[in-house]
Amino acid sequence: MPTTEKSRKKAPARPAQGGTSATPARPASLRKTSATHSPKASAQAPAKPPARSAGRAPANAPHQPPAPSGAKAPVKSKVQAAVKPADKAPAKAATRQTPAQPRGKKVSGKTPSQVPDKATVKTAAQATTKAVAKKAASAKGEAPKATTPFVAKTPAKPVRKKTPAKVTPAPQTRAQQTSQPSTPTAAPKVVEKVVEKIVEKVVEKVREPSPIPQYPLTYERPDHFHVVNHSRYKLDGMSLVTGAPKFTADIDLPGMLHIKVLGSPHAHARILDIDTSEALKVPGVVAVYTWKDVPRVAHTTAGQGYPEPSPYDTFLLDSKVRFVGDRVAIVAAETPEAAAEGCRKIRVNYHVLEPVFDPTQARRPGAPIIHDEPDCKAPLPIFYDPKHNHCAHVETKVGDVAMGFQEADVVRERTYYSHYAQHCPIEPHVCVSYLDENDRLVLRSSTQVPFHARRITAQTLGIPLRKIRVIKPRIGGGFGAKQEVLLEDVCALVTLRTRRPAKWELTRAEEFMAARTRHPMIITIKAGAKKDGTITALSMKIVSNTGAYGSHALTVVSNCGSKVLPLYKIKTIEFVGDTVYTNLPVAGAYRGYGATQAAFAVESMMDELAEAIGMDAVAFRQMNHIREGETSPIFKALGEGREGVSMVIKSCGLAECITRGMKEIGWAEKRGRGRHAPGPRKRGVGMCCLMQGSSIPEIDMGSVFIKMNEDGSFNMLLGATDLGTGSDTILAQIAAETLGCQHDDIIVYSSDTDFTPFDVGAYASSTTYLSGGAVINAARQVRAQILAVAASMLNEPVDDLTIENRVVYGKGRKNKLTFAQICTFAMYEYHQFQIAAVGSHVTHASPPPFSAHFAEVEVDTETGQVKVLKYVAGVDCGTAINPQLADGQTQGGLLNGISFALTEEYIFDDKGRMLNPNFKHYKIFSTADLPEIVTFLVPTYEPTGPYGAKSVSEICINGPMPAIANAIYDAIGVRLTQPPFTPEKVLAAIKEARTAKK
Amino acid sequence: MKLHLTINGKARTLEIAPNALLLDVLRAAGCKSVKKGCGEGSCGACAVLINGRPRNSCLVFAAQCEGADILTVEGMGTPEHPHPLQEAFIKHGATQCGYCNPGSLIAAKALLDRNPSPTVEDVKEALDGNLCRCTGYVKRIEAVLDAASLGKK
Amino acid sequence: MLKNLTHVHRPSTIEEACALLAAPDCKNIALAGGTYLAESSDTTIQGLVDLSGLDLNFIRETSEGYAIGAMTPVQDIFKSKLLKGATGHLLKAAAGRIGSTLLRHSITAGGNLVSVFPWSDLPPALLALDAEVQIRKGIPKRTVPVATLLEKTPREFLDKSELVTEIHVPAYGATTGTSFTKFAKTANDYSLITVAIRITVLQGLIRDVRIALSGCTKKPVRRPEAEALLKGQTPTPERLANAAARAAQNLDLTNDFRASKEYRSEILPVLIRRGIEDALRQIAA
Numbered sequence A: 001m002p003t004t005e006k007s008r009k010k011a012p013a014r015p016a017q018g019g020t021s022a023t024p025a026r027p028a029s030l031r032k033t034s035a036t037h038s039p040k041a042s043a044q045a046p047a048k049p050p051a052r053s054a055g056r057a058p059a060n061a062p063h064q065p066p067a068p069s070g071a072k073a074p075v076k077s078k079v080q081a082a083v084k085p086a087d088k089a090p091a092k093a094a095t096r097q098t099p100a101q102p103r104g105k106k107v108s109g110k111t112p113s114q115v116p117d118k119a120t121v122k123t124a125a126q127a128t129t130k131a132v133a134k135k136a137a138s139a140k141g142e143a144p145k146a147t148t149p150f151v152a153k154t155p156a157k158p159v160r161k162k163t164p165a166k167v168t169p170a171p172q173t174r175a176q177q178t179s180q181p182s183t184p185t186a187a188p189k190v191v192e193k194v195v196e197k198i199v200e201k202v203v204e205k206v207r208e209p210s211p212i213p214q215y216p217l218t219y220e221r222p223d224h225f226h227v228v229n230h231s232r233y234k235l236d237g238m239s240l241v242t243g244a245p246k247f248t249a250d251i252d253l254p255g256m257l258h259i260k261v262l263g264s265p266h267a268h269a270r271i272l273d274i275d276t277s278e279a280l281k282v283p284g285v286v287a288v289y290t291w292k293d294v295p296r297v298a299h300t301t302a303g304q305g306y307p308e309p310s311p312y313d314t315f316l317l318d319s320k321v322r323f324v325g326d327r328v329a330i331v332a333a334e335t336p337e338a339a340a341e342g343c344r345k346i347r348v349n350y351h352v353l354e355p356v357f358d359p360t361q362a363r364r365p366g367a368p369i370i371h372d373e374p375d376c377k378a379p380l381p382i383f384y385d386p387k388h389n390h391c392a393h394v395e396t397k398v399g400d401v402a403m404g405f406q407e408a409d410v411v412r413e414r415t416y417y418s419h420y421a422q423h424c425p426i427e428p429h430v431c432v433s434y435l436d437e438n439d440r441l442v443l444r445s446s447t448q449v450p451f452h453a454r455r456i457t458a459q460t461l462g463i464p465l466r467k468i469r470v471i472k473p474r475i476g477g478g479f480g481a482k483q484e485v486l487l488e489d490v491c492a493l494v495t496l497r498t499r500r501p502a503k504w505e506l507t508r509a510e511e512f513m514a515a516r517t518r519h520p521m522i523i524t525i526k527a528g529a530k531k532d533g534t535i536t537a538l539s540m541k542i543v544s545n546t547g548a549y550g551s552h553a554l555t556v557v558s559n560c561g562s563k564v565l566p567l568y569k570i571k572t573i574e575f576v577g578d579t580v581y582t583n584l585p586v587a588g589a590y591r592g593y594g595a596t597q598a599a600f601a602v603e604s605m606m607d608e609l610a611e612a613i614g615m616d617a618v619a620f621r622q623m624n625h626i627r628e629g630e631t632s633p634i635f636k637a638l639g640e641g642r643e644g645v646s647m648v649i650k651s652c653g654l655a656e657c658i659t660r661g662m663k664e665i666g667w668a669e670k671r672g673r674g675r676h677a678p679g680p681r682k683r684g685v686g687m688c689c690l691m692q693g694s695s696i697p698e699i700d701m702g703s704v705f706i707k708m709n710e711d712g713s714f715n716m717l718l719g720a721t722d723l724g725t726g727s728d729t730i731l732a733q734i735a736a737e738t739l740g741c742q743h744d745d746i747i748v749y750s751s752d753t754d755f756t757p758f759d760v761g762a763y764a765s766s767t768t769y770l771s772g773g774a775v776i777n778a779a780r781q782v783r784a785q786i787l788a789v790a791a792s793m794l795n796e797p798v799d800d801l802t803i804e805n806r807v808v809y810g811k812g813r814k815n816k817l818t819f820a821q822i823c824t825f826a827m828y829e830y831h832q833f834q835i836a837a838v839g840s841h842v843t844h845a846s847p848p849p850f851s852a853h854f855a856e857v858e859v860d861t862e863t864g865q866v867k868v869l870k871y872v873a874g875v876d877c878g879t880a881i882n883p884q885l886a887d888g889q890t891q892g893g894l895l896n897g898i899s900f901a902l903t904e905e906y907i908f909d910d911k912g913r914m915l916n917p918n919f920k921h922y923k924i925f926s927t928a929d930l931p932e933i934v935t936f937l938v939p940t941y942e943p944t945g946p947y948g949a950k951s952v953s954e955i956c957i958n959g960p961m962p963a964i965a966n967a968i969y970d971a972i973g974v975r976l977t978q979p980p981f982t983p984e985k986v987l988a989a990i991k992e993a994r995t996a997k998k
Numbered sequence B: 001m002k003l004h005l006t007i008n009g010k011a012r013t014l015e016i017a018p019n020a021l022l023l024d025v026l027r028a029a030g031c032k033s034v035k036k037g038c039g040e041g042s043c044g045a046c047a048v049l050i051n052g053r054p055r056n057s058c059l060v061f062a063a064q065c066e067g068a069d070i071l072t073v074e075g076m077g078t079p080e081h082p083h084p085l086q087e088a089f090i091k092h093g094a095t096q097c098g099y100c101n102p103g104s105l106i107a108a109k110a111l112l113d114r115n116p117s118p119t120v121e122d123v124k125e126a127l128d129g130n131l132c133r134c135t136g137y138v139k140r141i142e143a144v145l146d147a148a149s150l151g152k153k
Numbered sequence C: 001m002l003k004n005l006t007h008v009h010r011p012s013t014i015e016e017a018c019a020l021l022a023a024p025d026c027k028n029i030a031l032a033g034g035t036y037l038a039e040s041s042d043t044t045i046q047g048l049v050d051l052s053g054l055d056l057n058f059i060r061e062t063s064e065g066y067a068i069g070a071m072t073p074v075q076d077i078f079k080s081k082l083l084k085g086a087t088g089h090l091l092k093a094a095a096g097r098i099g100s101t102l103l104r105h106s107i108t109a110g111g112n113l114v115s116v117f118p119w120s121d122l123p124p125a126l127l128a129l130d131a132e133v134q135i136r137k138g139i140p141k142r143t144v145p146v147a148t149l150l151e152k153t154p155r156e157f158l159d160k161s162e163l164v165t166e167i168h169v170p171a172y173g174a175t176t177g178t179s180f181t182k183f184a185k186t187a188n189d190y191s192l193i194t195v196a197i198r199i200t201v202l203q204g205l206i207r208d209v210r211i212a213l214s215g216c217t218k219k220p221v222r223r224p225e226a227e228a229l230l231k232g233q234t235p236t237p238e239r240l241a242n243a244a245a246r247a248a249q250n251l252d253l254t255n256d257f258r259a260s261k262e263y264r265s266e267i268l269p270v271l272i273r274r275g276i277e278d279a280l281r282q283i284a285a
């Protein structure tokens, strides 16, 4: 697979990092030089393509399908031109964003004047880029137009194809294009420097123009959908329900070692000495490693785009432990029991240090310094002050908040607390490692981020990235917990040192204590409104507790603003987020990613404001929420480790989510009534509104490779990672829709760093929106190739051809060819070539899905027990590619949110030890706790998303905490600020309110 | 010690350690559908039918199963001939990551074996030991009710 | 894990089982459902004596009420068609609140009683019902009230070679009502407070009453003083509230990470009062 191999080489740029750097420093010239195909790598491909095509990967065009033999330049353009008009929808889509009316311009034209000044800097940069690009293009004698046939807007020269002999696929000159949305054509060499300079100044993060094609930035809404927007069955469903051995731990390898990692009993200690001699004597123990035996490379476990916005503060093993459960030593043994026994026999001499658990104390002078090692650092030039346990800082301002508060008729202020929680995938983290027959290291891992896992493992161990292959089989849930590289480095170490397969599977207790958690936060929010309902000011100050390591420390707290504040029109905003280290379990990515915590505070505050001005909570939100055609300065102000991307809302179904939800819950009849009912049990209803994002714009990239088989089926190799959500199925539906076949004609293989092209992985609600775009991109190319072959076979112009369910029809449906016939012809008959293409995608927006949640609760005022009677959620996720799976995401997310709001919590003793690291005492809901749940989708069409799709996976987990808190308030007039709302806490709050009244 | 039992209709003789748990023994015997989620009887991913009773195999000594008849999801149906419950799980979107599916299908089968016409409450009760973090249970309950109604036809 | 386990015995008679338990040179222990033992890391245990071959899985009607075999899975109690009336109601309610369906198919009546934990659901119900257990030591047997068995721990009460074989529960008539309350965070959670009530009302007067508590105490307890406040009285709301308050007093309530002592003491009288009310409503119905 020459194309994947080559694109893999285009590893993310990284600065040189001293001797330990695992990824080769990016050669600036790589893109320009023709990357020669690595014969070694291709030899490992089981589905090795025929040597002749493998050797023919066209230089300078890593994303191109292999050129057929005898392809000649002049033919190219003919086919290109011929292909274009046939694909009507894309062609139309293309006209929407012709270079003549650059998208960026349109957007900025709509951008309200309150966009902060800062924003203009980048616009200037873009403008310059555009200008330079144009110049460069004309200098080359090119028309300033997109050269991808599917985006081209210039009318095609009518080409009558008479001779099938000239048929070739439609190769593109994508290498000459950039991902800049407003750059019609870019001459990379010239633009590169200019962009680098300016962007460096603005965001201090070098991003070169990417050689990937200029995508259609909008997707035309078709008359009707054939495959998408239908609840097709999940492709892997049958194998899952029949128990096929598809998960990481389901393979047995001869001689496999079992790994156990000794966890620290102390929250903060220095390891003075470790004696492993007794452990090594335990029968079956094969190896024991301590910090003395392993490379020391500062890295982050956060599986994020490179360079990561999380600090490099983690080591494979260290001489210091920073939380209870932190890695102390690694034992590999013949059996799990021997490994456990080995751990017990390790003698560690600790110098126990004073810990700090309270995030408000962590930054105080004299507080114990958790990361006092000299080599921790932030890989990006962002704020990082470990000497004060200050892990990350973000702030932004819109307008003058002081003025805003003055303008307000009412001002409310309150502090909200969001608590520790775990994702609880039913499959804990697990990784199996082995050396394959070519001596390459294979990591079969339950991960959401196989490509990041490969990169970070290479970095941590100081081994070449090319030595590693990461395979993600089926995984048993992730929810963000597996967006983290937690096991791979240890498995890799053991296998490389012992040359034996190894397996490490976390126990449930380890999953709770040593995997990742949701960042607990203290959110102080102050807001002001006028009597007419205008929100004049909002100030939100957050202390986020990242625990002992700074995984996702900055980005989660940034998301508290960026995924919550744009929801309402607020005249002035002040947002400050500070993330601190403590000696508690490590936080990380968790579905919702900061929005969960912040939505609790903001949505509670919205109710407070509404009450203060005497307005209905729904009416207040209806008046203030963002709508289509509107924007928020926050989009631009808050990005991920840098500035964000400004964006105008192009689809918003929130209004309908609200009105339908009100009906479902009986808002008009119930709101404000329950409190006065007789008896100790009071009922109430509450609601909240939500938004999230879809992908991380202009940072994340996904790619896809599609090739056709002679029975008319397609292999789709996805970098994207299905963590159980059904994304393999959804992406197959998108491919099928584009190609004109059924979703089970697509054979999906995903997430294997050797065989699938790159994708950042499953996070940030990006797979459908981002990777779906890549699918369309690849599928359109393949479709064009199919049509080109068919045109030559039928001797009809491509324009006259139509595709319907695996059949290409000629004009007037007189002639037809099946996909199988077409591919067979292309493979065996004449001018043979592989119908195939790679598509990549970077998004330039992160359109928010919207949702309105309604809860009806019953509060037992004598015991404090809260029961959710009914829960209603309406979601606008754009086009639901698979409505049933989208609904499943909604229901799963909100039930997780409900038990997070009511029962899930970490309970620590005064030494920082978690007292309830098991499902016996960390209670997640079962069917027996399930309230009545009503969910519905409100279809909208997001023009920047594949077939109108946005995202759906994260948003709904954010609702239950505020909706339930607001419902409790409605029932008993007590505002709860410290979830989970356990009976004990609720009763205490009721009593407190009673004494306050007296 | 030797253990004689029937797994998915096949008589087997296995060599086991006296303290071995059924979960580990079944997985070693090739029944990889039996999943370990917590090892403490809370999640139900390891549920199997032992003489018709759905039980957490992580809390059963293999030695307790001398002469027992064990059914795992592998024995419930195949891709060619799936059990109506397996079909219903797919049809209703009750399977997301699928890790908990084998255990919950076993619990659902045990329910329908005893009660072919369950109510929603019956289903909620019968599946209360099978934790699922993906689906929010709604579709799973629908699936079981649908499979039951198919069974009656 | 039982690291030093070397044998699992499968006796087919009670005598044989007791003989194995009596073995002086080897620590053998009875194995019922296994839900506790499978998680145990007791390194002293060398052998398990599996009780499943002893025909102790039954629920029978007797002249006084019911006999429940020690090896009966609590799910069978929960779903029993034989158990009826006030007794059946309380037994089923308690058995049905144990763990989850999967666990209830494993957990046995005998195992739940003998291993009694603060959260165990069956013991307080058996206390409220004045149940007795039949204990066998080979051929010899004795019958003791559950209350006696629970005075210390059942393990301490029982001889090494003794087995609980049956639980005898009296049947109560239509003038008796019962209720079972398990207060916990979720349906499958361990109990924070358990209240089991049995109350008999004849001609408007409370003839007999049992208030048994668990969950909030180290072991299941009865509240005779509060019971005495009600006996012979008409069940007025004040009286019930008084008795409930009294029942909640003078207890060494558990203070742990799951709930504070203060909280438990605050809601305990509420739950007891409501429990009595529920039981009374049952008579009315």
Ligand SMILES: Cc1cc2nc3c(=O)[nH]c(=O)nc-3n(C[C@H](O)[C@H](O)[C@H](O)COP(=O)(O)OP(=O)(O)OC[C@H]3O[C@@H](n4cnc5c(N)ncnc54)[C@H](O)[C@@H]3O)c2cc1C
Binding pocket: A920, B040, B041, B042, B059, C029, C030, C031, C032, C033, C034, C035, C036, C037, C038, C051, C070, C071, C097, C098, C099, C100, C103, C106, C107, C108, C109, C110, C111, C112, C113, C114, C115, C117, C119, C120, C121, C122, C162, C163, C164, C165, C188, C189, C190, C191
């Ligand atoms: C996740 C989980 C949740 C649970 N939730 C609850 C709950 O909510 N409520 C509740 O009540 N229980 C609950 N339990 C069950 C409880 O904790 C015990 O595990 C159970 O009661 C033990 O019963 P068993 O039949 O499995 O006994 P085993 O584990 O087989 O034995 C327990 C002990 O009793 C002894 N023993 C058993 N039978 C006899 C006999 N006939 N004569 C003499 N000695 C005997 C054994 O030697 C052993 O020491 C739960 C258990 C788990 C794992």
